[in-house]
Amino acid sequence: MQRTRFGDMTCSIARTMDVIGEPWSPLILRDVYVGIARFDQLQDDLGISRKVLAERLKWLVEQDVLERREYSAKPPRHEYALTPKGTELVNLLMVMVRWGDRWTAGEAGPPVLYRHHACGRIAHVELHCSECGEPMGPTDIDVLPGPASTPGDVRSTGIS
Amino acid sequence: MQRTRFGDMTCSIARTMDVIGEPWSPLILRDVYVGIARFDQLQDDLGISRKVLAERLKWLVEQDVLERREYSAKPPRHEYALTPKGTELVNLLMVMVRWGDRWTAGEAGPPVLYRHHACGRIAHVELHCSECGEPMGPTDIDVLPGPASTPGDVRSTGIS
DNA sequence: CCTCCAAGTTCCTTTAGGGAACTGACCCTA
DNA sequence: TAGGGTCAGTTCCCTAAAGGAACTTGGAGG
Numbered sequence: 080m081q082r083t084r085f086g087d088m089t090c091s092i093a094r095t096m097d098v099i100g101e102p103w104s105p106l107i108l109r110d111v112y113v114g115i116a117r118f119d120q121l122q123d124d125l126g127i128s129r130k131v132l133a134e135r136l137k138w139l140v141e142q143d144v145l146e147r148r149e150y151s152a153k154p155p156r157h158e159y160a161l162t163p164k165g166t167e168l169v170n171l172l173m174v175m176v177r178w179g180d181r182w183t184a185g186e187a188g189p190p191v192l193y194r195h196h197a198c199g200r201i202a203h204v205e206l207h208c209s210e211c212g213e214p215m216g217p218t219d220i221d222v223l224p225g226p227a228s229t230p231g232d233v234r235s236t237g238i239s
Numbered sequence: 240m241q242r243t244r245f246g247d248m249t250c251s252i253a254r255t256m257d258v259i260g261e262p263w264s265p266l267i268l269r270d271v272y273v274g275i276a277r278f279d280q281l282q283d284d285l286g287i288s289r290k291v292l293a294e295r296l297k298w299l300v301e302q303d304v305l306e307r308r309e310y311s312a313k314p315p316r317h318e319y320a321l322t323p324k325g326t327e328l329v330n331l332l333m334v335m336v337r338w339g340d341r342w343t344a345g346e347a348g349p350p351v352l353y354r355h356h357a358c359g360r361i362a363h364v365e366l367h368c369s370e371c372g373e374p375m376g377p378t379d380i381d382v383l384p385g386p387a388s389t390p391g392d393v394r395s396t397g398i399s
Numbered sequence: 400c401c402t403c404c405a406a407g408t409t410c411c412t413t414t415a416g417g418g419a420a421c422t423g424a425c426c427c428t429a
Numbered sequence: 430t431a432g433g434g435t436c437a438g439t440t441c442c443c444t445a446a447a448g449g450a451a452c453t454t455g456g457a458g459g
Contacts, residue, residue: 082262082415082416082417082445082446083262083286083287083416083417085262085266089350090266090269090339090350091335091336091337091338091339091340091343091344091349091350091351092265092266092269092332092335092336092339093266093339094339094343094344095335095336095338095339095343096262096265096266096335097343098343100260100262100265101446102242102243102245102256102260102447103447105252105256105260106245106250106252106253106256109250109252112377113382117405117406118405118406118407119404119405119406122406126243127243127447127448128447128448128449128450129406129407129408129449129450130407130408130409130447130448130449131446131447131448132407133406133407133408134446134447151405153456153457154404154405154455154456154457155405155406155455155456156404156405156406157405157406164342166377166378167338167341167342167376167377168338169376169377170334170337170338170366170376170377171331171334171335171338172252172377173366173376173377174330174331174334174366175251175252175255175256175331176251176252176255177251177330178251178255178327178328178330178331179250179251179252179253179254179255180251181327182324182327183251183254183255183258184251184254184387187386187387188385188386188387189251189385189386189387190249190250190251190384190385190387190388190389191251191382191383191384191385191388192382192383192384192385193375193380193381193382193383194380194381194383195368195370195371195373195375195379195380196379196380196381197368197371197373197375197379198368198370198371198373200368200370200371201370201383202368202369202370202371202375202380203369204366204367204368204369204375205366205367205368205369206330206333206334206364206365206366206367207364207365207366207367207372208355208357208358208360208362208364208365209362209363209364209365210355210358210360210361210362211355211357211358211360211362212367212372213355213357213358215353215355215357215362215364216327216329216330216333217272217326217327217329217330217332217333218326219355219356219357220353220354220355220356221353221354221356222273222351222352222353223351223352223353223354223361224350224351224352225348225349225350225351225352226347226348226349227344227347227348227349227350228350228351229350242414242415242446242447242448243447243448262416263416277436277437278436278437278438279435279436279437282437287416287417288416288417288418288419289418289419289437289438289439290416290417290418290438290439290440291415291416291417292438293437293438293439294415294416311436313425313426314424314425314426314435314436315424315425315436315437316425316435316436316437317436317437400459401458401459402457402458402459403456403457403458403459404455404456404457404458405454405455405456406453406454406455407452407453407454408451408452408453408454409450409451409452409453410449410450410451410452411448411449411450411451412447412448412449413446413447413448413449414445414446414447414448415444415445415446415447416443416444416445416446417442417443417444417445418441418442418443419440419441419442420439420440420441421438421439421440421441422437422438422439422440423436423437423438423439424435424436424437425434425435425436426433426434426435426436427432427433427434427435428431428432428433428434429430429431429432
């Protein structure tokens with residue numbers, strides 16, 4: 080379906096989408112994060128086509144988000160694991176979970192809960208400022224052109 | 240290309256993907272957030288096909304993420320704006336930007352910067368615990384089944 | 400030797416994205 | 430009042446990507 084390549088845009092959202100924006104990719108990362116790490120396990124947990132699963136895994140390994148490692152050499156068997164780059168993507172999944180819980184979970188409540196090691200409590204994520212530690216959301220910031228801004232592209236002031 | 244519907248899965252990631260997971264949707268939200276709000280503006284800022292843009296906008300309005308409002312009645316003209324539900328999605332975009340800046344921006348640096356109103360400094364977002372306020376990432380939590388968990392689906396312990 | 404298993408690969412059908420042209424409602428101005 | 434311009438889509442055709450099922454390969458196990 081001749082999709083536009085997002086990877087070349089001067090926009091961190093587009094470039095992130097290029098890596099994990101295709102259907103199934105975030106769910107694959109979720110599964111690997113919780114320990115569903117082998118091809119057939121992924122295939123039947125997700126119900127994804129084997130063809131598409133193979134394509135996605137290959138891409139995610141190329142992008143250094145997942146690592147393919149042999150866990151048995153005699154019968155050559157492999158499993159997938161998150162790299163540091165991939166582990167940081169799980170932050171994104173946690174924010175997706177938060178939004179999905181608030182706006183799509185309904186009566187039934189959230190499918191999963193997080194217990195925070197540091198305080199032991201059931202919690203969700205919130206966005207805070209890296210500098211002062213206070214909450215920081217879309218309405219708490221000005222967006223300014225950065226070093227790599229392309230004038231006029233996303234207006235003088237673009238998020239990206 | 241007969242895509243699997245994610246909206247029915249018991250998983251907040253899948254349900255979030257169902258709303259904004261299609262190609263272009265996050266970029267459309269970004270543009271609306273920064274004030275690129277009309278059909279033709281969006282079309283030429285993004286270079287998206289008009290057909291796909293019309294489909295996406297319709298979907299996002301149905302999902303109550305965007306609102307379509309008339310800004311002129313004489314020549315009937317419309318623009319799009321974020322609803323509260325949509326504004327909270329921008330949190331997700333901010334986390335995408337953070338990841339993209341760290342892992343895909345390279346030499347050139349980030350295309351945009353955020354200035355935090357509260358402290359006035361250039362900053363990025365970090366994930367903190369809603370309960371104790373300390374940092375909280377993928378390696379700082381246990382994932383437990385929640386009220387709406389489906390046993391065995393994402394194993395006993397699934398993120399979702 | 401026959402069968403099983405994991406991890407893919409191949410093949411075919413269906414459908415969604417790209418791109419460009421077209422439509423319709425309304426303005427302007429000459 | 431005829432002609433052109435703008436905005437906001439819609440229609441059409443073509444190609445490429447997703448679904449699904451069957452096939453393949455390299456070994457293990459009985």
